Structure formats: structure tokens, C-alpha cells
Amino acid sequence: MTKAEQQLVTWDLSELFLSLDDPKINQAITEAVDIAAKFEGKYRGKIAELSPKGVLECLQKVEAFSKKISNVGLYASLAFAANMTLPAAQALNDRVDKLSAKLDIQLAFYHLELSALLKDKPHFISDPVLANYKHLLERVYRHVEHNLSEIEEQLIIEKDQFGVNAWEELQSKWLNTRVFDIEVMGKQKSYSYGEASGLLHHPDRATRQAANHVIYTLLGKDGEVFSSALRNICNDWVAMSRRRKHKTPMNDSLISNDTEQEIIDNLLISMEKGAKSYRRYLKLKAKLMDLPVLENYDLTAPIPGASELKFTFKQAQNLITRAYERFDPDYAIGVKEMFTKHHIDAAPRFGKRNGAFCASHYNGKSAYILQSYNGTLSDVFTLAHELGHATHDWYMARSQTPLNTNVPSIVAETASIFGELLLSDLLLAEAKTDAERRAVLCLILDEAGLAAFQVTARVWFEQALYTSIEQGEFLDYNTICKHWTTARNRIFGKAVHWQPEMSAEWTMKPHYYMANYRFYNYPYIYAQMFVYTLYQQYLTEGKQFTPKLKKTLSAGSSLSPIDLAQILQLNPKTPNFWNNGLKTFENLTKTLEKTI
Helix, strand or coil: CCHHHHHHCCCCCCCCCCCCCCHHHHHHHHHHHHHHHHHHHHHCCCHHHCCHHHHHHHHHHHHHHHHHHHHHHHHHHHHHHHCCCCHHHHHHHHHHHHHHHHHHHHCHHHHHHHHHHHHHCHHHHHCHHHHHHHHHHHHHHHHHHHCCCHHHHHHHHHHHHCCHHHHHHHHHHHHHCCCEEEEECCEEEEECHHHHHHHHHCCCHHHHHHHHHHHHHHHHHCHHHHHHHHHHHHHHHHHHHHHCCCCCCCHHHHHHCCCCHHHHHHHHHHHHHHHHHHHHHHHHHHHHCCCCCEEHHHCCCCCCCCCCCECCHHHHHHHHHHHHHHHCHHHHHHHHHHHHCCCEECCCCCCCCCCCEEEEEHHHCEEEEECCCCCEHHHHHHHHHHHHHHHHHHHHHCCCCHHHCCCCHHHHCHHHHHHHHHHHHHHHHHCCCHHHHHHHHHHHHHHHHHHHHHHHHHHHHHHHHHHHHHCCCCCCHHHHHHHHHHHHHHHHCCCEECCHHHHHHHHHCHHHHCCCCCCCCHHHHHHHHHHHHHHHHHHHHHHHHHHHHHHHHHCCCCCCHHHHHHHCCCCCCCCCCCHHHHHHHHHHHHHHHHCC
């Protein structure tokens, strides 16, 4: 990406605030603090006595507060993610974090009193006056037995602010302020993490190998720092889970994701049985690359003949827009707006947060996307994925009030993975040679393998961490590495040869360090297999499927994942449900075989 193009693909945050020192930031903070104070004055100690109409008014005031504070929080987090080394961005992000903690403490009574009300009067959940918030109240009710006293909840917020939150920040800052010296095509250069990670997909095998070696060797050297962060985050979670009377460390995640243990158990069982399909693909890819076995740095590598597939950002924009329009012209409206409003930051640079994300902007009925775009086919698919999130936000924000946009992760990935498949269809339809088709199919299978099979290993890894803690085992660097490689090998078997430094791979996964958000990974498996299943439905139904998907996305969190699935005529509670998604993976592998 040229410097001129990089300037075109940095986001414009002026819709939120004009700059880090915009006086409107202070004004918005003052107004939010005032709303919170008035809310507390009106409702503290009184929610349990409210009528259904009173509860309705209370929830609407919560939404008004949310809308007022959301722009400040969004702007601070986006500015910080764009450049973590900028002192003004660091200062604002820290200020807003402290403000959020203070407001959370002040308003902790709201959740507790609403829970107490529902515990005493569960019939309120089905009251017609509260129809818009029925499923929200059902979700609140699931938390009732796990709530603590107000003072305990306040203390937890306070200790998290400079405890697990700080460990999370440490991992992210370490990763995104390192410089990696890597030899590329015979020339030694220094790279930020975002730039260096882009080399992991480089067509030159020696470059991939060098990038892998440099990145993970450097991570491993500071392994004790990362293990300290992860060990303390996990131990903190075990203590909190016990205090909240959760039966397992995963239970809180199940409630947050609006799902059930049996559904997730069936999913993981299916994935372990289906791992042979993934290994079959990996052996096929090794054959395509003329290798006896894949090395770990070949896992997401382009196959021979695909190295010429490079895309400018403008070409990626055109491809993705056409892919979404091909499904339905209206379905691409949200995508187009993301480009015209300049809500995408795609330029790689030092200090920028690694990875990619889409942040919802409810007040603007839009979203913001951050990515380090390096012009690869993989980058195009990442952009199509994040624009799927933006499309979900576009439909949801126009149909739901703020409290009904708290979509659980198992649902949040629906539109994004669907967007990847829409792009896949377009690229396969327009491929001019078998070599191009193979390149696209391998990327699809690589990404699906990562999101479904490799992530299954990450769930087992996280489960192993908590089992270790429960058994009194100390989670030092080597122990954590052992759990990582053991879980990894359950999926890959002998289909991949791993370099020694890859035992440190877990250190760069931000999901494990996210404060108070454990078991981040299984929702991605759920979503991947769910979307692979619904995509077959789309291919069968054609245009009749389109309004069903729009209705599903528009519903936000106003319905449970099971009810959303029923709109699409699917039922994840069926024990063998996940096998349908695995069949899609198998069919893609067979299609690849036919091109050889």
C-alpha cells in the first residue's frame, strides 16, 4: 500500500469528536455524569417497587444514558487503538476507563435491584408493557443467583480497574510497541507487529519462516511476562467464579453468550470427530505445495500460483461491495456507507493495535473498522468479514433500541462469516483459471480451519488452564506452553510439523487476556459451523432466504440464539446439528480436489 493510499484509508472520527482535545468531549462527559446522578437519585432503593410501566421508564432512561456516554467511550477506544503510543490518546483512554469504572460503581445498584425485582416477580418478564425488553429480562434473570451485594460488586469493579484490566493492557501494549527485525527477500528491515504479522502470509517461504521465527522467538523470550499476566487473569477468574457460585469457570460465559453447556459440548465433540477432515485438507495442501508435510509457517500460506493475487484497497472495496450486492442490492447499503463515511482505518503503522475489529456506533447507525491491510487475498477476506459486522450493526441499529443491541458472540459472527462466503462465491465465479480457483478455495479452507478447528484447540487449552488451577498446578511459562501444544496436537495430529518457538504462540492471542471475558473462543466455532449450515439453506432457497437473514440481523439481541435460528428454520439443540457445517467443509475440500 503506497503512502498516498494509506492516507486515504485512515478513518475519520469527526462524526464522534473533532480531535482529542475537542471541548465537546468534556461537555459529553459532564452531561453523562449528570444523567447518571439523576438516575441514581430517582431509582436507588426503589426499583424493586416499580410497576411494569415504571420498569419500562427505568429501562428507557438507561438507554438514554447509554447513548450519551457511548460516543465518548467509542472515540477514546478508537483513538487509542489507532495509535497506542500517542500520549494524548493514552491519557484520554485512561480518563474514560476511570470514568467508566466510576459510573459502573455508581450504577451497580441498577442491575442488582432489577435482578431482585425479577426474582420476586418473574411474571414481569412476560408483561405486555415490557414486550420490547422480554428477552433482555430473561437474560437478566439467568444472572440472578450469581449476583453479589452492591458493595461487593463495587469492590470488584475497583480491583479490576488496576488489576486484570492492567494485565490486559500490558499484553496489548507490549505486542504493539515492539520492533521486529526480519529479513525479507534478502533485505533486513524493521517492522511493527501489524506489519510483521502480515508477512506470515507472504508468498516467499523463506520470508514466512523468518517472520514466524523472529516474532515467536521474541515473544518466547518474554514468556514469563505473558505467563504472569495470564496466570493472574485466570486465577482471578477462578476466585470470582467461586464467589459468584458458578459451577464451572465456563458457566458465566454460557450465560453471557445466551447458550447452554449441552449445545457447546455437542459442538466440541463434533469438531474433534471432524478434525480428520481438516487434516485431510492440510495433507492436500502439502501436496499442492510439493511438500512432504506442512510446516507451521505454511498453514495460511498462499499456494503456488496464488502469489500474484494482490489487491489495492480500492480493488478490495469494489470486490466486497459487488459480492454483497450480488446477494441483494439493499444488503450492500451498510457496506457502501462504511467507505463513503471513511469509517475504516486500514493503514499498517507502528503503535496501531494488532488484528482487526468492528466497533458499533449506535448513535450514528453505523460502525468503525480497524485493520492492517497489506493487500493480500487474506486481507480482502478480513475486510469482508468486518464489513459483515458493520452490516449487522446497520440493520440492528435501525430496528432495535440500545439495550437490544447487546448481541452475544455466538450470534455476532453470523453476518461476518456470511460475508466471507459471499466474497468466496464471487471470486470463484469470476476465477479465470483453476489456479485462481485453488487459491480462493485454499484461503476459504485455511480461514475456516483457523476459525473452527484451530479455535477448538484454543477452547481445550483454556479448559486445561482452569483444570490446572483447580488441581493446584502452578501456571508458569513452560506449563502453559505444554497445555498449548497438547491441545493443538489433538487437532493437527501429524499433518503439520511445528517449529519449537511456536509453543509460545498463545502469548499473542489477545482473547486470553481480556479482563472478565473468559472462553472467548467457542463462539467462533459455533458461528462458523452455524453459518456453514445456513449457507447451504441459502443455496437451496435462493432469494426466499434473503428476507429471513435480514430479519435475523435486524432482531439484534431481542431474541435468543435459538429463536433467531428458528427464523432460519435451524435448530442448534439437535445433537447432530453441527455435522451439517462439517459437511460444508468437506464439500469445499472435494471441490478443491477436482481442480487438481
